[in-house]
Amino acid sequence: MLNEHEKEKYNRQLILDNFGLDGQERLKQARVLIAGAGGLGSPISIYLAAAGVGTIRIIDKDVVSLSNLNRQILYNKKDIGGKKSLLAGNKLKKLNSDIKVEAIAETIDNSNVSQLTAGFDIIMDATDNFQTRYLLNEAALKIQIPFIYGGIYGMEGALTTIIRGQSACLKCIFPSSPPPLPCQSPVLGATAGIIGCLQAMEAIKYLSHTGELLLDRLLIFDGLYMNFRKMKLNRNPECPDCGRFSSRDNKFGGFVKKP
Amino acid sequence: MNAIRLAGKFRKLVNGLEEINFNDVSSISECINRLEDLYPGVKAAICDENGEVLKIIDIFVNGDNIRSLEGLSSRLKDGDEIDIISAFAGG
Numbered sequence: 001m002l003n004e005h006e007k008e009k010y011n012r013q014l015i016l017d018n019f020g021l022d023g024q025e026r027l028k029q030a031r032v033l034i035a036g037a038g039g040l041g042s043p044i045s046i047y048l049a050a051a052g053v054g055t056i057r058i059i060d061k062d063v064v065s066l067s068n069l070n071r072q073i074l075y076n077k078k079d080i081g082g083k084k085s086l087l088a089g090n091k092l093k094k095l096n097s098d099i100k101v102e103a104i105a106e107t108i109d110n111s112n113v114s115q116l117t118a119g120f121d122i123i124m125d126a127t128d129n130f131q132t133r134y135l136l137n138e139a140a141l142k143i144q145i146p147f148i149y150g151g152i153y154g155m156e157g158a159l160t161t162i163i164r165g166q167s168a169c170l171k172c173i174f175p176s177s178p179p180p181l182p183c184q185s186p187v188l189g190a191t192a193g194i195i196g197c198l199q200a201m202e203a204i205k206y207l208s209h210t211g212e213l214l215l216d217r218l219l220i221f222d223g224l225y226m227n228f229r230k231m232k233l234n235r236n237p238e239c240p241d242c243g244r245f246s247s248r249d250n251k252f253g254g255f256v257k258k259p
Numbered sequence: 260m261n262a263i264r265l266a267g268k269f270r271k272l273v274n275g276l277e278e279i280n281f282n283d284v285s286s287i288s289e290c291i292n293r294l295e296d297l298y299p300g301v302k303a304a305i306c307d308e309n310g311e312v313l314k315i316i317d318i319f320v321n322g323d324n325i326r327s328l329e330g331l332s333s334r335l336k337d338g339d340e341i342d343i344i345s346a347f348a349g350g
């Protein structure tokens with residue numbers, strides 16, 4: 001149950017149509033995994049913490065460097081050299097002391113992905129490579145939780161919401177991974193902000209049972225010319241990751257609506 | 260007329276243009292060949308040595324993936340919009 005302090009703190013979202021105390025209570029009970037504490041992980045974690053998501057686990061092995069600061073708004077100059085996950089954890093706890101934050105300084109790989117994702121309600125993609133994304137995609141399909149993909153390049157980016165049996169998965173969309181980006185690939189901080197905020201919006205909608213999700217649609221953002229476009233996605237019946245799951249095979253009942 | 264847009268890291272192959280416009284283009288493969296004539300290097304970025312679309316690329320006609328249409332043979336009619344994107348990998 002929400003206490004009086006929480007009711008006041010979240011008042012401006014409690015008065016949203018179709019959100020209410022129920023929606024906020026669902027956020028409070030929710031456990032969200034954020035894979036990555038960089039450009040996308042910064043806005044995702046900040047907005048989910050501020051909105052009152054009850055438990056946030058943020059995972060990143062990296063340390064902060066000077067050239068991160070144009071976009072990784074969790075950190076400042078004093079943080080350079082420190083572990084991102086721990087610094088992010090502290091920042092998020094300061095931002096909202098009513099939530100639980102777990103910071104984990106590990107690299108997500110085949111050996112730990114099941115253990116790291118077990119018991120969570122949703123996985124936020126804030127990674128910078130497709131190897132990790134495919135692992136998280138598979139893990140989310142296996143335990144039937146949504147995976148919110150986001151990716152950026154320069155002043156452009158894309159996102160989609162993936163739910164087993166309800167939408168195309170990451171392997172349906174991109175059957176094979178692009179070569180790893182050079183470390184010096186371009187990115188503007190505001191691009192990470194836009195895509196990360198849209199991912200956070202999808203998570204809050206899913207967790208609070210509000211609105212319609214970005215299922216089977218890839219939203220592409222072109223900041224250079226300021227265009228948003230939605231591309232239709234289709235499940236690949238032969239997809240190695242999700243092909244075996246039937247469309248009735250989901251536990252979300254009536255809430256999940258397609259656009 | 261058909262509008263063709265290349266997203267992400269491909270955009271620099273077409274000098275950063277928002278879109279390229281062609282008249283009387285009948286199929287996706289013709290579209291790619293005409294792009295290659297104007298902007299050499301585009302075809303090698305999109306297709307493998309056998310001329311198949313790379314698996315890290317998605318091509319959409321009016322928002323529909325050509326994998327669910329007829330691939331490179333997908334027909335185009337006047338006004339169709341083509342989006343060519345590569346997986347966005349940064350985070």
Ligand SMILES: [Zn+2]
Pocket residue numbers: 168169170171172173235236239240241242243
């Ligand atoms: Zn799939």
